[in-house]
Amino acid sequence: MQKNYKIALLGNPNAGKSSVFNLLTGMRQKIGNFPGVTVDKKLGTALLAPDFSVTLIDFPGTYSLFPTSSDERIVTNTFTNPQDENYPDAILYIADITQLEKHLLLLSQVHDLGLPVLLALNMADAARADKIEIDEKSISKQLGVKTVVISGRTAEGMQDLKRELKEICETSGDYILGKTFLRFSDEEKNAAKNLREKFSQQSDYQRVLIAHHYKKLPFLTEADRAFIEQNAPLESLKHQVRGTMQRFERIEPLVRSSVTRPGDAPDALTDKIDDIVTHRVWGLLIFFGLMLLVFQAIFAWATVPMDWIDAIFGGLTEVVNDNLPDNWFRSLLTDGVIAGVAGVLIFIPQIAILFFLISILEESGYMARAVYLFDNLMRRFGLNGRSVVGLVSGTACAIPAIMSTRTISNRKERLITIMVTPLISCSARIPVYTVLIAFVVPSVTVWGIFNAQGLAFMGLYLLGIIAALASAWVFKKILKSEETSFLLLELPVYRRPIMKNVFLTVYEKTKTFVIEAGKVIFVISIILWFLASYGPTKAMNEATAEAAQVIETEQLTDQAADNVLAAKKIEASYAGHLGKFIEPAIEPLGFDWKIGIALITSFAAREVFVGTMATIYSIGSDSDEFAVRDKLREAKNPKTGLPVYTWVTSLSLLIFYVFAMQCMSTLAVTKRETKSWKWAGIQFIFMTALAYLGSLFVFQTFG
Amino acid sequence: MNIRDLKIGEQKTVVCFNCENICGKLLCMGVKPGCKITLLRKTNFDKTFYLRIDGSRMAVRADEAAKIELM
Numbered sequence: 001m002q003k004n005y006k007i008a009l010l011g012n013p014n015a016g017k018s019s020v021f022n023l024l025t026g027m028r029q030k031i032g033n034f035p036g037v038t039v040d041k042k043l044g045t046a047l048l049a050p051d052f053s054v055t056l057i058d059f060p061g062t063y064s065l066f067p068t069s070s071d072e073r074i075v076t077n078t079f080t081n082p083q084d085e086n087y088p089d090a091i092l093y094i095a096d097i098t099q100l101e102k103h104l105l106l107l108s109q110v111h112d113l114g115l116p117v118l119l120a121l122n123m124a125d126a127a128r129a130d131k132i133e134i135d136e137k138s139i140s141k142q143l144g145v146k147t148v149v150i151s152g153r154t155a156e157g158m159q160d161l162k163r164e165l166k167e168i169c170e171t172s173g174d175y176i177l178g179k180t181f182l183r184f185s186d187e188e189k190n191a192a193k194n195l196r197e198k199f200s201q202q203s204d205y206q207r208v209l210i211a212h213h214y215k216k217l218p219f220l221t222e223a224d225r226a227f228i229e230q231n232a233p234l235e236s237l238k239h240q241v242r243g244t245m246q247r248f249e250r251i252e253p254l255v256r257s258s259v260t261r262p263g264d265a266p267d268a269l270t271d272k273i274d275d276i277v278t279h280r281v282w283g284l285l286i287f288f289g290l291m292l293l294v295f296q297a298i299f300a301w302a303t304v305p306m307d308w309i310d311a312i313f314g315g316l317t318e319v320v321n322d323n324l325p326d327n328w329f330r331s332l333l334t335d336g337v338i339a340g341v342a343g344v345l346i347f348i349p350q351i352a353i354l355f356f357l358i359s360i361l362e363e364s365g366y367m368a369r370a371v372y373l374f375d376n377l378m379r380r381f382g383l384n385g386r387s388v389v390g391l392v393s394g395t396a397c398a399i400p401a402i403m404s405t406r407t408i409s410n411r412k413e414r415l416i417t418i419m420v421t422p423l424i425s426c427s428a429r430i431p432v433y434t435v436l437i438a439f440v441v442p443s444v445t446v447w448g449i450f451n452a453q454g455l456a457f458m459g460l461y462l463l464g465i466i467a468a469l470a471s472a473w474v475f476k477k478i479l480k481s482e483e484t485s486f487l488l489l490e491l492p493v494y495r496r497p498i499m500k501n502v503f504l505t506v507y508e509k510t511k512t513f514v515i516e517a518g519k520v521i522f523v524i525s526i527i528l529w530f531l532a533s534y535g536p537t538k539a540m541n542e543a544t545a546e547a548a549q550v551i552e553t554e555q556l557t558d559q560a561a562d563n564v565l566a567a568k569k570i571e572a573s574y575a576g577h578l579g580k581f582i583e584p585a586i587e588p589l590g591f592d593w594k595i596g597i598a599l600i601t602s603f604a605a606r607e608v609f610v611g612t613m614a615t616i617y618s619i620g621s622d623s624d625e626f627a628v629r630d631k632l633r634e635a636k637n638p639k640t641g642l643p644v645y646t647w648v649t650s651l652s653l654l655i656f657y658v659f660a661m662q663c664m665s666t667l668a669v670t671k672r673e674t675k676s677w678k679w680a681g682i683q684f685i686f687m688t689a690l691a692y693l694g695s696l697f698v699f700q701t702f703g
Numbered sequence: 704m705n706i707r708d709l710k711i712g713e714q715k716t717v718v719c720f721n722c723e724n725i726c727g728k729l730l731c732m733g734v735k736p737g738c739k740i741t742l743l744r745k746t747n748f749d750k751t752f753y754l755r756i757d758g759s760r761m762a763v764r765a766d767e768a769a770k771i772e773l774m
Contacts, residue, residue, distance in 0.1 A: 064731035099759055102733035237723055244730045270760070271743070280747050372762040376750035379764075486725055486767055488732055491753070491760035 005054040005169040007046075008086070010075065010110060011094035012103050013061035014492045016122045019152030020094055021058045022504050024162075029504075031512060033675070034074045034086070040406075041086070048166040057086055065109045065209060066240050071409060073216065079113055080209050081219045082201045089172045090116045092165060097127040097134055097149075098493070101248075101255045107145070108181040108247045114203030116168050116175040117145050120161055124151040126495070131262040138258040144178055153498055180205055181250065182243055191232035198227060212236050270365075270493045278369050287370055291392040294357050298350045298396035299427060305349040313342035331533055332526075340525030343605065344518040347399050347665065351513055352506050354393055354400040359505040361389075362407060363497035368489055375487055381469050382476025384413035391417070391468065394424035395461070398666045399517070402673055403509055412481040416472050418673055419683050422666050423468040423690075425461045425658060428606040432657045433460055435610055435629050439650035463658050467690065513669070520668035528575075528604050532612075535573040543572035566615050575600050589656065589695040590649040590703055594635075599662070606662045652699040660691035706752055706768035709742040715773035716740070722770040729771070733759070740773060 011017045021029075025044025032041040042058040059078070060071040067073040078084045091110055095103035100121075111117055121136060140147035148164050150157030182205065184192065191211040192204040199207050213236075214220055214228040276282050317334045324330040361367050371385030378387050386408045393401035401421045408414035425433075441456040534540070547568040551561040570576055579596030586596055594616050602609035610628055617631040635644040661667065661684045671680040709715065717738045720726040729735070734756055741755040752768045754761050763771075 063728075066727055066731060068728045068731075099733075102759065105731065105733065237727055240727050241730060244727075245735065248730075248733075248735060274743070274753070274760075278744060278753060368762070372751055372753060373746060375762070375764065376746060376748070486728070487751070487762060487764045488725070488728060488734075488767060489762040490732070491762055493760075 002052060006088040007054050007056050008088035008091045009056055009058045010091055011061060012063055012106060014490055015094045015096050015103060016152040017058065017061060017094045019498055019501055021056060022501055023152060023155055023158055025056055048162040052166050054169060064106050069409060070411060076213055077218060080206050080217060090168045092118050092120060094120050094122050096123050097121045098123055098130060098132060100259055101251055104251045105247055108251065111145055112180040112182055112205035114177040116172050118164050118168050119145045119147045121147060121149045122152055124149050124156060125154050133260040135258040142254045177203060181247060185242060187234060191234055194231040267493045273494055278372060283373050287373060295392060295395060297353050297357060298393060302349040302353050306346055309346050313338055336526045336529035340522040343525055344514060344521050348510055350397050351400045352510050355506045355509045356502060358389065358404055359502045360497045363501055365492040365494045368491045371489055381472040382413065382416045383472055384408045384410060387417040390421050391424055394421040394426060397426050398422040399669050402669050410485060412479055416475045418670055419475055420468040420472045422661060423464050423471060425464040429657055431607045431610045433457060436650045436654050438629055439645050440647045460654060460658055467659060516672040517665060517668040521665050524664040525604060528601055531575040532570055532573050532601055535577065539572040543568040570597060570615050590652045590699040592644060602662050604664055606657060648699055648703045652695040655694040655698050656691045659687055659694050661687035704773050706771050707765060711742055711744060714739055714741040718772045718774045720770055721772055725767055725770060
């Protein structure tokens with residue numbers, strides 16, 4: 001058996017790491033976690049020769065071993081600790097030929113760690129187009145590192161890369177670091193010496209790094225820290241600056257002697273594009289045009305495949321209903337299992353389409369421009385330029401929107417974006433708004449052209465946006481962050497997106513959603529099915545008997561009889577009991593227990609509200625919004641004889657649905673993206689509280 | 704002078720950074736004394752700056768821009 005070699009993939013952001021990772025591993029990828037942080041770890045198996053495969057670990061893109069964000073810190077943590085589960089046997093370092101000087105800084109640090117390194121000079125195709133000539137033998141010789149020239153876009157040089165990687169793995173056991181790139185200062189020499197006994201497995205440079213970063217390295221014990229403090233502290237910045245400058249002093253002549261550039265006007269095309277795309281006026285218009293396209297795609301185009309999925313599962317339900325006897329098992333299968341699976345799969349079109357568009361924007365280099373344009377505005381609310389994309393997509397569906405925040409590298413800004421995105425009115429709120437708005441606003445024309453109901457619709461959307469920004473501002477004030485917020489953003493040269501990367505992103509996002517969030521959604525679906533279908537035996541029996549009596553006295557048709565039975569049953573079910581149980585709490589909002597039931601069942605998804613109301617008012621759960629609306633209009637309070645759905649109750653209910661976290665799928669995705677139930681819980685509580693207080697205010701003021 | 708004093712299209716050379724916190728980060732990203740910086744454009748209200756730094760492009764906030772001393 002061949003040893004299972006681990007290879008770490010390292011490089012600066014925008015070096016083209018992920019293209020190389022995708023080329024080497026294809027579909028043989030999986031997602032794991034780096035210990036202790038919420039950063040995804042991409043693992044893949046690469047077949048280097050017919051009988052030789054290795055595990056490739058994709059590390060976050062980083063500029064140096066002196067981290068400023070927690071993503072970058074992962075690299076330093078792993079590479080100073082040979083015991084770390086991700087500590088590799090060798091390193092594959094990706095550098096962009098067109099930006100070589102900058103990209104060799106981290107390489108020179110990585111070289112000093114004492115692990116065998118293969119340097120892949122990437123973007124050979126772009127370099128050729130820019131007429132950049134490169135002498136890789138000279139680079140290899142001067143750096144003391146094996147080098148191959150490749151292109152992640154055209155896959156050139158991949159055979160050489162695989163061969164060299166294999167060789168470097170096979171000889172990794174015998175690898176001995178020659179001279180370090182960095183010439184240690186006296187303090188650094190001292191630190192390396194003093195720590196030699198305590199950190200015997202590390203190289204000198206690793207010991208120096210430990211002496212720099214000891215306060216933040218998680219694998220050190222308190223005793224270790226005290227020891228370092230006493231014997232080898234290296235005041236970070238001074239040494240870092242000296243080391244970095246010294247490295248650049250060696251890298252500059254090295255690059256000058258091995259790379260020839262035609263002139264110093266790099267990529268005029270990017271400048272031309274940016275004259276328009278980052279223009280004060282045109283830039284904003286183009287951005288909103290693109291967002292309109294994204295919105296249109298997930299709002300309108302995705303409905304076609306969504307209807308197919310809906311139809312398939314509708315058909316499946318019918319087949320089951322026709323072929324199985326009417327018992328608990330059939331009900332579990334149709335209302336629990338099939339409904340649960342459908343509830344997960346229905347989101348695939350939106351997720352796939354959104355990520356297709358987003359990764360094209362990302363890969364082409366446009367996203368960095370959006371950040372440039374919106375950073376200032378978004379920062380006031382504790383958000384990031386990239387948050388705009390999430391907020392806009394949220395108008396279609398919060399689930400892909402929350403997943404899209406992955407590209408926000410500042411943890412606090414990303415968290416706030418996740419927390420507030422569900423406040424933006426999504427498409428699932430539309431059926432609820434449609435039913436209720438008619439009770440609040442008459443369908444009349446105002447100011448000559450506008451429909452009053454349409455304006456009310458817009459008002460609800462605006463309310464959601466205001467709530468999202470205001471909550472973001474509050475979170476910004478509350479949340480503490482150890483990362484200082486700054487913007488030093490590289491604006492990469494525009495490049496044609498690599499479609500392989502785009503499709504792998506779509507595939508990976510969809511798969512993650514179906515598996516990770518799908519589990520939670522499925523379980524909650526089953527629980528909700530149980531609550532709505534079962535109740536205390538005595539109550540359920542009484543309900544059936546009552547329904548039979550009504551059906552007999554009123555001589556109802558089969559369809560109507562079924563509807564009456566369903567209405568009586570849901571009232572007697574656990575969900576019905578829960579509805580009655582929470583009635584005292586929701587009475588101040590103007591809601592009765594029937595609305596209470598709908599609030600509980602529509603936690604599955606907001607649009608379920610309409611179906612549940614239909615069932616409760618025994619008009620058949622497949623009725624459309626307008627039949628439900630007519631029925632609600634007739635509903636009277638049994639005690640007072642007054643209509644239940646006055647405009648105040650309806651407004652109160654509308655406000656509730658604008659704010660409330662009535663979506664288990666969103667909660668499941670928040671849990672998945674923040675990797676803890678804590679934030680999903682906080683999101684649920686703050687949104688529900690906002691909804692409750694909003695409704696309370698409305699009903700108590702106008703009721 | 705610092706980046707905030709630059710006019711659009713004007714080019715100057717980096718002398719030093721007057722803030723320890725971002726000095727390390729700037730160095731890692733290849734922004735170091737001796738680099739040539741050109742201001743290409745600014746966003747509305749002059750809050751974010753679009754720069755060319757030697758061969759690459761970078762966006763910085765006004766706060767950071769004030770910390771890069773030029774000559």
